[in-house]
Amino acid sequence: MIALQFLMEQQGYNVMTAQSGEFALDLIYQSKPNLILLDIMLPGIDGWEICEIVRLNPDYRNIKIVFLTARKSEVESAKGLALGGDAYITKPIQNDELIAKVKELLG
Numbered sequence: 001m002i003a004l005q006f007l008m009e010q011q012g013y014n015v016m017t018a019q020s021g022e023f024a025l026d027l028i029y030q031s032k033p034n035l036i037l038l039d040i041m042l043p044g045i046d047g048w049e050i051c052e053i054v055r056l057n058p059d060y061r062n063i064k065i066v067f068l069t070a071r072k073s074e075v076e077s078a079k080g081l082a083l084g085g086d087a088y089i090t091k092p093i094q095n096d097e098l099i100a101k102v103k104e105l106l107g
Contacts (some may be wrong), residue, residue: 004037004068005006009097013102019088021045028056028063035064037098040080048083053085064105070094 008015016031018024026052028036034055038045047067054060064083066087067069067080086099 004093007099008102011102019043021047022051024050025053028060032060033063035066035102037066037068038085040067040069040076048079051080051083051085066101066105068098086092
């Protein structure tokens with residue numbers, strides 16, 4: 001997590017981190033970020049649920065969501081995109097791939 005935070009900050013992005021799904025939702029509602037890098041396996045509310053909750057709220061529907069996960073199956077990738085994720089990237093993360101995808105989504 002710290003390496004990812006450092007990588008994104010080095011690219012000039014303001015980064016906030018959450019250690020649980022509930023805290024992630026609090027941060028999303030308080031700050032309305034442009035993009036969420038979202039792990040599926042979070043304590044409490046998982047990444048799938050966070051994506052669903054964000055997509056159901058019209059005020060937050062336009063936030064870009066990138067799933068970053070160790071789950072590599074095609075079924076889970078399809079699920080993430082079907083739930084409203086804008087991208088699904090599996091770990092280990094390739095820094096160049098992630099930065100390119102973030103830049104693409106943020107335009």
